[in-house]
Amino acid sequence: MMSTTQTGIQHERTARRQLVSGNRLVALGAVAAGCRFFSGYPITPSSEIYQAMMEELPRPENAGLALAAPDEISALTYCVGASMAGYKAMTATSGPGWCLMIETLQYGLMTETPVVVAVVQRLGPSTGGATQGAQGDVLLTQFCTSGGYTIPVFAPSNARECYELTQAAFWWSERLRTPVVLLSDKEVGMTLESIDVASFERRPVPERAAFSGIGRYVPYACEQLEEPPPFAPVGGAAKVVATGSAHDRDGKLRKNSPEVIELLVHLQAKIAAHAGDMAIFEMDLQEKAETLVMSYGTTARAAREAVNHLRAAGRKVSFLKLMTLFPIAAEAIEQAAEGCRRVVVAEENLTGLYASAVQTLLRDREMLRVNGIGNQISPLQIIEAMERAR
Amino acid sequence: MMDPYLVKDAPLPYCKGCGHGLVLRAFGEALEKLQLPPAEVAVVTDIGCVGLADALFATPHTVHTTHGRSTAFATGLALADSVLGAARLKPVVMIGDGGAMIGINHLVNAALLNADVTVLVHNNFMFGMTGGQNSAFSPLEFVTATTPAGNAVPPLDLAQVLVASRASFVARKITSDHDLTDVIARAIAHPGFAMVEILELCTGFATKWNPLTGAQLKQVAEKAGYALGVLREERRPTFGDGYKERGKEARREGNKENGAGPRFAAGTEVAQRLVMAGTAGERVQTAAMLLGQAAMLCGLHVTQKNDYPVTQGTGFSISEVILSPEEILFTGIEEPDAVLVVSADGARELERTGMLARVAEETLVLADTDIHLPELRCTIQRFAFRSATGPKTAALAAVAQWLDMTGALPMDALWTAIEERFPKEMESTRASLGKILQTT
Numbered sequence: 001m002m003s004t005t006q007t008g009i010q011h012e013r014t015a016r017r018q019l020v021s022g023n024r025l026v027a028l029g030a031v032a033a034g035c036r037f038f039s040g041y042p043i044t045p046s047s048e049i050y051q052a053m054m055e056e057l058p059r060p061e062n063a064g065l066a067l068a069a070p071d072e073i074s075a076l077t078y079c080v081g082a083s084m085a086g087y088k089a090m091t092a093t094s095g096p097g098w099c100l101m102i103e104t105l106q107y108g109l110m111t112e113t114p115v116v117v118a119v120v121q122r123l124g125p126s127t128g129g130a131t132q133g134a135q136g137d138v139l140l141t142q143f144c145t146s147g148g149y150t151i152p153v154f155a156p157s158n159a160r161e162c163y164e165l166t167q168a169a170f171w172w173s174e175r176l177r178t179p180v181v182l183l184s185d186k187e188v189g190m191t192l193e194s195i196d197v198a199s200f201e202r203r204p205v206p207e208r209a210a211f212s213g214i215g216r217y218v219p220y221a222c223e224q225l226e227e228p229p230p231f232a233p234v235g236g237a238a239k240v241v242a243t244g245s246a247h248d249r250d251g252k253l254r255k256n257s258p259e260v261i262e263l264l265v266h267l268q269a270k271i272a273a274h275a276g277d278m279a280i281f282e283m284d285l286q287e288k289a290e291t292l293v294m295s296y297g298t299t300a301r302a303a304r305e306a307v308n309h310l311r312a313a314g315r316k317v318s319f320l321k322l323m324t325l326f327p328i329a330a331e332a333i334e335q336a337a338e339g340c341r342r343v344v345v346a347e348e349n350l351t352g353l354y355a356s357a358v359q360t361l362l363r364d365r366e367m368l369r370v371n372g373i374g375n376q377i378s379p380l381q382i383i384e385a386m387e388r389a390r
Numbered sequence: 391m392m393d394p395y396l397v398k399d400a401p402l403p404y405c406k407g408c409g410h411g412l413v414l415r416a417f418g419e420a421l422e423k424l425q426l427p428p429a430e431v432a433v434v435t436d437i438g439c440v441g442l443a444d445a446l447f448a449t450p451h452t453v454h455t456t457h458g459r460s461t462a463f464a465t466g467l468a469l470a471d472s473v474l475g476a477a478r479l480k481p482v483v484m485i486g487d488g489g490a491m492i493g494i495n496h497l498v499n500a501a502l503l504n505a506d507v508t509v510l511v512h513n514n515f516m517f518g519m520t521g522g523q524n525s526a527f528s529p530l531e532f533v534t535a536t537t538p539a540g541n542a543v544p545p546l547d548l549a550q551v552l553v554a555s556r557a558s559f560v561a562r563k564i565t566s567d568h569d570l571t572d573v574i575a576r577a578i579a580h581p582g583f584a585m586v587e588i589l590e591l592c593t594g595f596a597t598k599w600n601p602l603t604g605a606q607l608k609q610v611a612e613k614a615g616y617a618l619g620v621l622r623e624e625r626r627p628t629f630g631d632g633y634k635e636r637g638k639e640a641r642r643e644g645n646k647e648n649g650a651g652p653r654f655a656a657g658t659e660v661a662q663r664l665v666m667a668g669t670a671g672e673r674v675q676t677a678a679m680l681l682g683q684a685a686m687l688c689g690l691h692v693t694q695k696n697d698y699p700v701t702q703g704t705g706f707s708i709s710e711v712i713l714s715p716e717e718i719l720f721t722g723i724e725e726p727d728a729v730l731v732v733s734a735d736g737a738r739e740l741e742r743t744g745m746l747a748r749v750a751e752e753t754l755v756l757a758d759t760d761i762h763l764p765e766l767r768c769t770i771q772r773f774a775f776r777s778a779t780g781p782k783t784a785a786l787a788a789v790a791q792w793l794d795m796t797g798a799l800p801m802d803a804l805w806t807a808i809e810e811r812f813p814k815e816m817e818s819t820r821a822s823l824g825k826i827l828q829t830t
Binding site: 017037039065067073077078080082083103187192194235240252379380 | 428432442449450452453454455456459464465467468470471473474475478479495496498503629679682683686690691692693696697698699700718719720721722724
């Protein structure tokens with residue numbers, strides 16, 4: 001599956017392009033990944049994903065089910081129920097709705113139920129600004145579980161990546177039987193871009209490892225802590241025992257037996273063990289660069305433009321765009337920062353949220369955070385911040 | 391008891407005399423009576439003492455969920471199975487009165503959808519597992535750990551809430567009812583949403599603090615104004631019935647995003663960054679989209695960012711369009727190449743956001759005749775967009791005017807974009823735009 005670098009296919013001038021939004025491509029990416037169930041609740045700036053799924057899933061060729069939920073808690077909970085029955089499921093929301101979904105997301109984590117949540121960020125806190133973009137939910141999506149379990153988070157920076165990373169989100173969600181967040185933002189989701197949709201690759205549709213049907217089904221069997229247990233659907237021949245409470249391999253409620261603790265360790269181990277494979281990024285290093293500019297989401301585009309300007313002016317600057325935010329692509333970050341004196345992290349929030357998450361990796365380097373809220377961070381802002389810090 | 395569904399002779403994790411054990415037995419007997427294949431039954435339990443029941447089911451699937459959400463998980467299971475699967479799964483929710491109140495919207499929506507879910511509400515009027523606190527179902531004057539002087543808030547009538555939610559099966563029973571098993575069996579067999587509320591005793595707390603026995607449950611119901619028995623039983627389509635049919639009907643014709651291959655040569659060799667400002671509902675975004683289509687017909691890359699107030703349909707409408715021979719990175723506009731202002735709402739918003747202050751000497755500013763704009767670094771060029779073409783064509787007229795002045799794209803690319811998108815309006819639009827183009 002997709003591992004590293006260069007997701008962008010060269011744009012030919014002969015391409016047949018359409019003006020299409022990132023949100024719509026999240027929906028099309030989900031369908032391409034075999035999503036069969038969507039339950040949504042409207043919220044700007046993610047509503048278009050909901051509407052597109054209501055349009056796409058019922059088509060005979062997609063054979064899916066999309067429906068309106070009465071609230072965001074129901075939306076994700078319906079999805080988890082559908083996933084337990086064996087169908088790939090997704091919902092979409094923004095910050096205020098995400099807050100309500102965290103309860104059920106943790107249930108998905110604990111029961112090892114795959115589900116994808118597309119979070120299209122807007123300005124917070126609280127209801128914040130519905131039509132104002134932001135990258136303020138990066139830690140809220142990651143550190144939303146009691147215990148701080150790693151939720152895989154993928155962040156597209158353009159419409160094409162919305163399509164590709166939604167597929168990646170489904171892939172890893174099914175592969176590891178875990179909830180995954182696709183973290184988009186208003187600018188990436190709602191901006192229309194000229195895209196050659198016909199050139200998109202349909203990646204192999206992920207399937208969760210199924211119970212063989214031989215012998216007794218042990219719902220939380222895991223031979224290796226790094227791999228998810230085989231799946232059997234609720235409603236299938238094998239009796240399923242699912243629970244959000246601390247449990248043993250049979251799904252029996254237990255308080256803190258060594259087996260229970262081992263299964264909790266497993267929830268983290270299966271993510272951590274695949275962190276390297278999950279890392280998706282675009283790395284463009286320059287020899288003897290003293291500075292690495294690192295970014296993600298909408299701001300990665302401004303960062304890339306800033307790097308282009310600086311290089312045109314003769315400066316040596318390396319660039320790293322992260323599409324997997326969590327688990328942290330530590331190897332890529334360390335490799336990109338190798339030999340650099342300074343690392344610039346640009347993101348549209350108040351204090352540099354992702355910077356704080358990767359700071360320990362970059363201990364011996366000067367970190368320059370370029371942040372702001374209320375407007376897209378521009379290439380000029382990044383360049384000026386770098387010039388001031390020189 | 392010969393019951394293949396429940397674990398034989400399992401010790402119940404409940405206090406002596408607790409109603410939960412009685413409901414569990416009746417539920418097991420109902421399954422026995424219906425002879426459902428165990429693999430087609432999913433017992434979905436909520437939080438509380440009632441949630442300890444999972445371990446007592448030998449053969450059906452069990453899903454132990456979060457507090458109040460059990461009905462929503464069951465609804466997801468039922469909907470998916472009914473539309474995507476074999477439509478045989480029977481999820482049965484076991485929930486207490488505490489969970490029913492937390493998740494009341496899940497009950498209401500499952501009822502509205504008529505999802506094939508059965509909900510058994512174990513109503514013992516309080517929270518038992520956590521020490522006997524009052525719930526939304528506690529009767530008036532009921533003594534609980536949190537209402538030592540007696541409950542002063544009247545109890546919820548859940549059955550009535552669900553009747554009002556168009557539930558197709560609603561019943562309220564008492565644990566001692568001789569037909570409890572039959573009613574539960576009827577509820578499970580019912581095709582669609584079914585709720586059975588069962589009034590029962592919490593012998594851990596309720597009977598210690600209140601003069602309450604099993605024989606008095608009927609009086610509690612009377613005092614609360616609760617109707618007993620099967621309160622509604624009717625057939626109506628479930629959500630899953632006919633979903634696929636509805637999907638076919640709702641299917642839209644074709645894909646509206648027709649790909650555009652390059653058919654014209656762009657006049658511009660560099661990126662053009664345009665800001666278009668007008669009033670919501672006056673087709674500013676449509677004009678921007680047509681410009682984008684025209685640019686794609688010339689093989690250019692395009693981004694279009696639309697901005698409007700939280701309320702759609704009133705106030706300003708801004709589109710920022712970038713046309714570029716190169717891949718477009720930053721989608722914002724720091725210094726516009728052109729600003730097209732076609733209404734006062736738009737002008738005010740551009741001033742508020744500071745966009746007008748970023749206008750450079752080389753920026754081309756085309757504005758409607760009567761719109762107030764502050765002093766800018768460049769000359770403002772005025773046109774009668776609104777009066778000549780009408781407010782809903784003004785933005786497109788400004789686009790046409792800009793193309794005419796700059797030659798950034800051939801005019802034929804715009805005409806083609808309009809013709810492909812709005813074939814019926816092509817003639818009138820072209821005539822309308824002609825009025826502006828002639829005046830220059």
